[in-house]
Amino acid sequence: MIGTSIALEELERDALTELVNIGVSRAAVSLRTMVGEQVFLSVPSLQVVDRVLAATLIREQECAPLIAVRQDFEGAFSGRALLIFPEANSLELVRAVTSDELSSKEAREIEEEALLETGNIVLNGCLGTIANMLRKPLTISLPQLLRGDSQQLFDTSTPLGDDGVVLFLYINFAISDRDIRGYIAMIMDLPSLQTLKALIAEFIEHVIGPEDVAHEG
Amino acid sequence: METRILIVDDSKLARIVVGKAVAALQPDWIRIEAADADQALALLEEGNIDVAVIDFNMPGRNGLELGEEIRKQFPEMPVALATANVQDEVIARARAANIAFVSKPITEEGFRGFLSGAVLKLRSARR
Secondary structure: OOOHHHOOOHHHHHHHHHHHHHHHHHHHHHHHHHHOOOEEEOOOEEEEEEHHHHHHHHHHHOOOOEEEEEEEEEEOOOEEEEEEEEHHHHHHHHHHHOOOOOOHHHHHHHHHHHHHHHHHHHHHHHHHHHHHHHOOOEEEOOOEEEEEOHHHHOOOOOOOOOOOEEEEEEEEEEEOOOOEEEEEEEEEEHHHHHHHHHHHHHHHHHHHOHHHOOOOO | OOOEEEEEOOOHHHHHHHHHHHHHHOOOOEEEEEOOHHHHHHHHHHOOOOEEEEEOOOOOOOHHHHHHHHHHHOOOOOEEEEEOOOOHHHHHHHHHOOOEEEEOOOOHHHHHHHHHHHHHHHHHHHO
């Protein structure tokens, strides 16, 4: 599953998972403020896979039609972040972020706008925290709404410049007392992963100092 | 009398960072690490743990569940939950169990308050 050249060392994987965990936790705090109810998060899953397998991993958990807010990020490393949930949850999420003050018709009218804004806040919160901790600014594109199955969301039909391997990260989230669940996912291509490895190594050295890496049990 | 602090986090890096902050602020304290709630409870059962710092988002039981379990067994132990997830419900549940909050990423500054409080609490308990 992992090519040797891009395999992450155990501590690098650990550091990246921790970075994402902190980023997503902060994003969950923003989402909680918007929906007024507790947001539950899973532990991040981090894998180096091809896009088809990434799509399969999501489809195994969620076979219903999906809707996603997508934002691309660019900088020292680049990739794509997605807030994904079953399309059937979409209006419930819109009602949640509008304090249940809208009729179904009104909710449908602002559905796209509300989802884009929610996605924007969650994904920016997550990416911004990671960028700050790595001390590398990221340019984040405007949010875009996608509908389809996981293969379509991950663009599996578009050929990539490399062997198609990506770093795939995802976290499940669920909103208390509402039938809303979904995923926050990040995909990074191979050149980005190599840069990211170097940045994570710097980050590890910065937070723990080079002398401590070797002899910690 | 020596003080032993239990650091519970599934991330080794996070344990190292917490360990460094403890070493800087309380160099005499003995640091013990656990990677999940089960390991932590086993170590607690062996005894001699005075203070605990727990990550929130861990595989298996999360940090709040572990904190509440510790609180049941050790009503007086200074316990902190380390997380960036400062949702109202998480804070409320931690407060209800008398568990302190330390914001992630952990810094020496952010950790100082909890450790100073723990020192005072242990001192008065040992008196």
